[in-house]
Amino acid sequence: MPRAVSLVARAVSVLCVVLLVALVVFDAVAERFTAGLTPVQFSQRLKADLLDDYGRIVGVAHNAGDDVAAANEAVAHGVDAVEIDVTSVGGQLHASHDAPVPFLDTLFFRGPTLEEAWETARLRDTVVLHLKETSRRYLDQVAEFLRVREPRRVIFQTRDAESLRVLRRTVPSARRLLLLFRPRDVERLRSDAGLVEMIDGVSVRDSVLEPELQSWLRRRRLAIFAWTINDDRRMNELVERGVDGIITDRLDIMALLGGRREVPR
Amino acid sequence: MRGNGSRRDVGLAVVLVLAVLIAGANFVLVEVRLLIVQFETRLSWVLLVPAILGFATGVSYTRKRSGSRPGP
Numbered sequence: 412m413p414r415a416v417s418l419v420a421r422a423v424s425v426l427c428v429v430l431l432v433a434l435v436v437f438d439a440v441a442e443r444f445t446a447g448l449t450p451v452q453f454s455q456r457l458k459a460d461l462l463d464d465y466g467r468i469v470g471v472a473h474n475a476g477d478d479v480a481a482a483n484e485a486v487a488h489g490v491d492a493v494e495i496d497v498t499s500v501g502g503q504l505h506a507s508h509d510a511p512v513p514f515l516d517t518l519f520f521r522g523p524t525l526e527e528a529w530e531t532a533r534l535r536d537t538v539v540l541h542l543k544e545t546s547r548r549y550l551d552q553v554a555e556f557l558r559v560r561e562p563r564r565v566i567f568q569t570r571d572a573e574s575l576r577v578l579r580r581t582v583p584s585a586r587r588l589l590l591l592f593r594p595r596d597v598e599r600l601r602s603d604a605g606l607v608e609m610i611d612g613v614s615v616r617d618s619v620l621e622p623e624l625q626s627w628l629r630r631r632r633l634a635i636f637a638w639t640i641n642d643d644r645r646m647n648e649l650v651e652r653g654v655d656g657i658i659t660d661r662l663d664i665m666a667l668l669g670g671r672r673e674v675p676r
Numbered sequence: 677m678r679g680n681g682s683r684r685d686v687g688l689a690v691v692l693v694l695a696v697l698i699a700g701a702n703f704v705l706v707e708v709r710l711l712i713v714q715f716e717t718r719l720s721w722v723l724l725v726p727a728i729l730g731f732a733t734g735v736s737y738t739r740k741r742s743g744s745r746p747g748p
Binding site: 417 | 689721
């Protein structure tokens with residue numbers, strides 16, 4: 412018996428040493444699970460010629476709500492909307508791109524709560540909530556969170572069609588975007604007329620957004636939000652082809668789409 | 677002898693589990709200023725590295741003293 416205890420204890424020790432070494436080596440990855448992903452916002456000099464119709468495009472600060480400082484910076488640059496990744500930590504709603512470590516989430520996770528992220532995001536007219544989970548309890552929590560707050564134009568985006576169906580009933584005023592990551596997601600959408608009818612639009616990865624898909628979506632009057640657009644020439648191309656929203660990390664693009672022709676210093 | 681060995685193994689495992697929990701719970705960047713040196717590191721390592729070094733120094737010092745003490 413003591414021998415078995417000793418063996419288990421040694422195995423646990425080895426595992427712990429491996430975990431500690433992994434924390435040192437994979438520092439950035441570990442940070443994502445303990446503090447959430449810090450958005451990488453940056454500015455660049457615009458290379459493309461400016462168009463006249465940026466005003467109708469909703470500029471969205473990519474994941475900025477996951478970090479209060481990043482959200483503040485995006486708001487200061489006049490962004491139209493802040494995107495918040497909504498996840499559940501210990502039964503409470505938080506803003507985090509990645510799901511925190513299971514069972515230890517309340518001990519390890521120190522990212523902002525949804526309430527804290529909302530406080531900054533609500534400074535703009537529109538808030539984009541990226542729903543990271545699909546359970547009914549989680550969706551009810553999100554609906555309850557919005558019910559007791561001052562009205563804002565809320566856009567939900569999720570890859571789970573069922574979540575959008577539930578939210579259509581519980582938060583009817585919000586717009587619902589289906590996330591399209593891969594061509595397979597596009598095929599699923601094309602083959603499901605009920606789904607096309609139920610959603611207000613799509614939030615689509617740039618590499619998947621072919622001109623033909625864009626025309627198909629337009630014909631069905633679905634709103635198109637494209638991500639993550641950090642190249643201003645590509646932004647112009649999409650604007651000319653007719654997108655409704657651009658999700659970006661670039662502060663100067665946020666300022667431009669928010670109606671500013673000059674980036675604040 | 678075997679009982680002592682397994683107690684030591686269990687003790688070490690408990691200490692290491694605590695170290696992992698402390699490391700995870702304090703995985704936040706802090707700026708450390710040591711008079712002329714200044715660097716950024718995780719609070720976890722600021723807590724754990726001196727603790728481990730202090731413990732190791734204490735153990736080796738105790739062993740050295742008990743080794744040099746004359747027998748009865």
